[in-house]
Structures are given as C-alpha cells and as structure tokens.
Amino acid sequence: MITTDILIIGAGPTxxxxxxxxxxxxxxCHLIDALPQPGGQCSEIxxxxxxxxxxxxxxxxxxxxxxxLMEQIKQFEPGFTLGERAETIDKQEDGTFIVTxxxxxxxxxxxxxxxxxxxxxxxxxxxxxxxxxxxxxxVEYIIKEPELYRDKKVVISGGGDSALxxxxxxxxxxxxxxxxxxxxxxxxxxxSVEKVQELKNLGKINLITPAEVKGxxxxxxxxxxxxxxxxxxxxxxxxxxxIPLFGLSPKLGPIGNWGLEIEKNAIKVNNALDYxxxxxxxxxxxxxxxxxxxxxxxxxxxxxxxLMCQSAFQRxxxxxxxxxxxxxxxxxxxxxxxxxxxxxxxxxxxx
Amino acid sequence: MSLxxxxxxxxxxxxxxxxxxxxxxxxxxxxxxxxxxxAEEGTIGICGGxxxxxxxxxxxxxxxxxxxxxxxxxxxxxxxxxxxxxxxxGCQIQITPEINGLEVELAPES
Numbered sequence: 001m002i003t004t005d006i007l008i009i010g011a012g013p014t015x016x017x018x019x020x021x022x023x024x025x026x027x028x029c030h031l032i033d034a035l036p037q038p039g040g041q042c043s044e045i046x047x048x049x050x051x052x053x054x055x056x057x058x059x060x061x062x063x064x065x066x067x068x069l070m071e072q073i074k075q076f077e078p079g080f081t082l083g084e085r086a087e088t089i090d091k092q093e094d095g096t097f098i099v100t101x102x103x104x105x106x107x108x109x110x111x112x113x114x115x116x117x118x119x120x121x122x123x124x125x126x127x128x129x130x131x132x133x134x135x136x137x138x139v140e141y142i143i144k145e146p147e148l149y150r151d152k153k154v155v156i157s158g159g160g161d162s163a164l165x166x167x168x169x170x171x172x173x174x175x176x177x178x179x180x181x182x183x184x185x186x187x188x189x190x191x192s193v194e195k196v197q198e199l200k201n202l203g204k205i206n207l208i209t210p211a212e213v214k215g216x217x218x219x220x221x222x223x224x225x226x227x228x229x230x231x232x233x234x235x236x237x238x239x240x241x242x243i244p245l246f247g248l249s250p251k252l253g254p255i256g257n258w259g260l261e262i263e264k265n266a267i268k269v270n271n272a273l274d275y276x277x278x279x280x281x282x283x284x285x286x287x288x289x290x291x292x293x294x295x296x297x298x299x300x301x302x303x304x305x306x307l308m309c310q311s312a313f314q315r316x317x318x319x320x321x322x323x324x325x326x327x328x329x330x331x332x333x334x335x336x337x338x339x340x341x342x343x344x345x346x347x348x349x350x351x
Numbered sequence: 352m353s354l355x356x357x358x359x360x361x362x363x364x365x366x367x368x369x370x371x372x373x374x375x376x377x378x379x380x381x382x383x384x385x386x387x388x389x390a391e392e393g394t395i396g397i398c399g400g401x402x403x404x405x406x407x408x409x410x411x412x413x414x415x416x417x418x419x420x421x422x423x424x425x426x427x428x429x430x431x432x433x434x435x436x437x438x439x440x441g442c443q444i445q446i447t448p449e450i451n452g453l454e455v456e457l458a459p460e461s
Contacts, residue, residue: 045403118397124461127432159429182434187426246430249404249461250397265393 002079004030006312007099007109009086012040014286014301015115016069021309023076025322030079030107032086034120039066041117044248055299075334081105085120087254095281111281111312114267116288118250126244130216138222139242149174155225155237157213158245159183164192171204178206178237180213180227216242266290274311275304281315283308356446361456362389372446381407381441394460400442405431407441408458415453417444432461
C-alpha cells in the first residue's frame with residue numbers, strides 16, 4: 001500500500017502546485033490521475049495553447065506550465081499513480097483515509113485533496129448500441145499493451161492523432177490493420193497523415209473513408225464490425241479488436257458517489273476557511289469545487305491549494321504552531337536533501 | 352442603436368428560450384448558453400472555447416449567414432458525435448449584430 005501525508009486526486013496544475021505548498025510544510029504528497037501523464041487538461045487538451053493570466057508569465061504554453069510545475073516540485077519527490085482512476089474512499093477509525101483505484105492500487109493518507117478539475121477524463125464512446133457488451137472483450141478505448149494485438153486483426157476508428165499514430169504503430173504488429181474515419185481528411189500531424197498514406201499504398205493499412213462503424217458482431221468477444229461507407233451498402237469486416245479513438249471527455253466519475261455535497265457537477269467547499277468539503281479531512285481545490293463567487297482559473301486553484309495545505313498541516317499536527325515564512329527568508333528544503341536559499345550578504349570592513 | 356441581439360436557443364430538454372445577448376462583451380454563443388444556465392455546468396464549454404471538445408455543438412435552424420468554419424472547428428466536428436449538416440460549435444459563433452434572430456438547438460451531450 002502506498003502511504004503519504006496528502007493524497008492529491010488530480011495531477012493538473014492545482015494538484016501539482018499543492019505538492020510545493022505541502023512540501024514547504026514538510027508534508028509528503030502522492031498524486032492519482034486517470035490520465036497517463038501529469039498536467040491535466042493543460043497536457044491532454046491544449047498543450048500548445050498559450051495562457052496569458054499566470055502571474056509573472058506574460059505568456060506561457062500550457063505544456064510548458066506543466067513542465068515548470070514538475071520542475072518546481074521535483075525536490076519534494078511526489079509519488080504518482082497515473083492511468084488509474086480514484087474509485088473508492090474509506091475513512092479509517094483514526095481519521096485517515098484509504099483510497100483505492102479502479103485497478104486496485106491502495107493509497108493510505110492522512111488528508112485527501114481532490115484537485116480533479118472537471119473530473120477524470122474518460123474515453124468518448126461511439127454511439128453503437130451494443131458496444132458496452134464488448135468492452136474488454138475486443139473493444140478497447142485506450143491501448144495499454146500493444147503486444148495484445150500481435151498477429152491479430154484490428155479495426156481502428158477515428159481521425160485524430162491517436163487513431164493515426166496507433167494505426168501506424170500497429171501496422172508492424174497486427175496481422176491486419178483497418179483505419180476507418182468519417183471524413184477523407186484527417187486532423188492529425190501532417191507527417192502522420194503522410195505515413196498512413198504510405199502504409200496504405202504498401203498495403204499495410206486498409207483505409208476506409210468516409211465511413212463509420214455502426215455495429216459490432218460477436219457473442220463472447222468481437223468477431224467483426226459493421227461498416228457503413230457513404231453512398232454504399234453496409235458491409236462486415238472480420239476483426240479480433242475494435243479500437244474507437246475519439247478523444248477523452250471529463251466526467252466527475254466515482255468521486256460523485258463519495259458522499260460529498262455536490263452542486264452543479266462541482267464539490268461544495270467551505271471557502272471562508274480552508275476549502276474543506278462536508279467530509280472532514282477531504283478538501284476540494286481548483287476547478288472541481290464550488291462556492292459563492294467561484295472562478296475557474298488556474299491562479300485561483302494555486303491560491304486554494306496554498307490555504308488548503310495550511311489547514312491540512314493543522315489537522316495533521318493540531319498541537320504544532322506553524323509560522324508562515326516567505327521562501328525568500330526561509331529558503332526551500334527539498335526532501336531530496338537539496339536546499340535553496342537566498343545568498344547571504346557579505347559584510348566586510350574596508351581598511 | 353441597440354447593442355443587444357435576440358436569439359432563440361433550444362436546450363437539451365427541447366425547451367426554447369428567447370435570449371437577449373450583448374454584442375459589446377466579446378461573448379460567443381457557448382458563453383451565452385453558460386451565462387443563462389441553459390445547459391448543466393460541466394457539460395458545455397469544457398475546453399473553455401478553443402474548439403477542442405465539441406461539448407457546445409449546436410444545430411443552426413435559421414438561415415443566417417455565419418462566419419466560415421475555421422480548420423479547428425471543421426476538424427473537431429469531423430470527430431464529434433451527433434453531427435448534422437447544420438452543426439456548428441457555439442464557441443466559434445461570436446455574438447455580433449449580424450446574428451440577430453439566430454435560432455439554434457443544442458446538440459445532445461456526448
């Protein structure tokens with residue numbers, strides 16, 4: 001079991017900055033995120049978009065903001081459980097919590113800070129009536145183990161980078177790769193589109209456009225898909241796997257069942273004090289929370305994270321008095337043994 | 352001259368709302384829908400208005416001449432669900448005097 005002081009659910013900007021503020025208070029953090037990499041929306045949706053309202057950065061790319069935050073918190077050695085979704089929370093008799101992910105990874109923490117943004121990012125599922133019956137039985141929305149597809153027939157659906165990249169990658173592994181897209185044009189990187197064209201010409205990718213998968217065939221597992229190509233009759237393609245890659249959509253997910261007070265898809269918190277939820281010891285910070293006058297801005301998340309950490313410290317150490325120090329005065333002591341501090345002034349008499 | 356325009360927006364429950372929207376606040380249709388709370392918070396404008404999520408997809412019901420689609424909007428609609436010939440992304444439709452009387456219907460949540 002993973003143990004930590006503060007378990008942060010969500011590794012977006014607010015979650016990452018929480019590690020820094022907690023680190024100043026000598027509190028250890030671990031983060032869980034459903035995405036395979038830190039950064040939340042900034043990494044997943046708009047890494048190349050500039051942000052203009054981060055203090056002291058007239059302009060910064062969302063991806064670079066994530067990179068900088070990771071650099072800033074490195075010294076506090078946070079742990080990460082990535083690619084897993086926080087599923088259940090169990091309060092222990094001593095007031096601590098055990099949070100378990102959808103893959104069964106258990107985390108024991110004194111404090112839980114939900115920094116889940118708009119929620120966990122779930123794959124967008126195509127509108128095929130029986131698709132849920134085949135999930136993990138040949139239908140996969142995320143490719144985790146490419147070896148699973150070795151010498152198998154694969155149908156990929158979608159027109160973005162993921163669909164293109166995986167079609168290219170699997171063309172070397174699978175026995176047959178079919179890429180199906182609703183349009184003739186693809187929105188991915190130009191070199192990926194050209195590579196797919198090249199592989200199509202070589203007969204290594206079967207490209208079907210403009211077309212859509214409208215049905216899935218099989219009993220215990222996928223055996224084929226029904227494809228409708230514009231202007232033609234529907235036809236069947238035999239396949240072992242159907243991989244729809246239509247991006248991700250945020251959902252509040254299992255957190256919504258944790259007994260937290262929810263209002264308009266967000267978690268209600270005590271903003272007058274410390275951003276604690278109705279469950280003592282569980283906080284919600286950043287875009288996932290709501291209170292009168294709430295603004296969903298990254299810089300507000302940073303502020304909320306800072307106040308929340310002070311409250312968490314008092315909850316963990318009720319008898320200790322913490323005196324807030326500026327980092328310009330107290331420096332920063334990393335958990336990795338590093339120390340950052342302002343250079344001392346040299347006082348020297350002149351003869 | 353009035354700085355407001357009148358819009359007819361049909362929500363996801365099929366209810367049509369007559370909305371007055373300002374043209375001098377640099378708003379787009381998705382932001383108007385949010386400000387009038389015509390769709391549940393967290394279900395519209397997820398990407399913040401960057402044509403990257405299609406949560407604000409709507410069907411244009413009137414004959415207004417709208418600005419041409421950008422490549423980003425066109426590409427997003429290529430991957431979205433419930434797309435019809437009259438689909439647009441609300442976040443890409445600016446509130447200008449030219450859209451006075453526009454009638455739209457929000458596409459289902461997906």
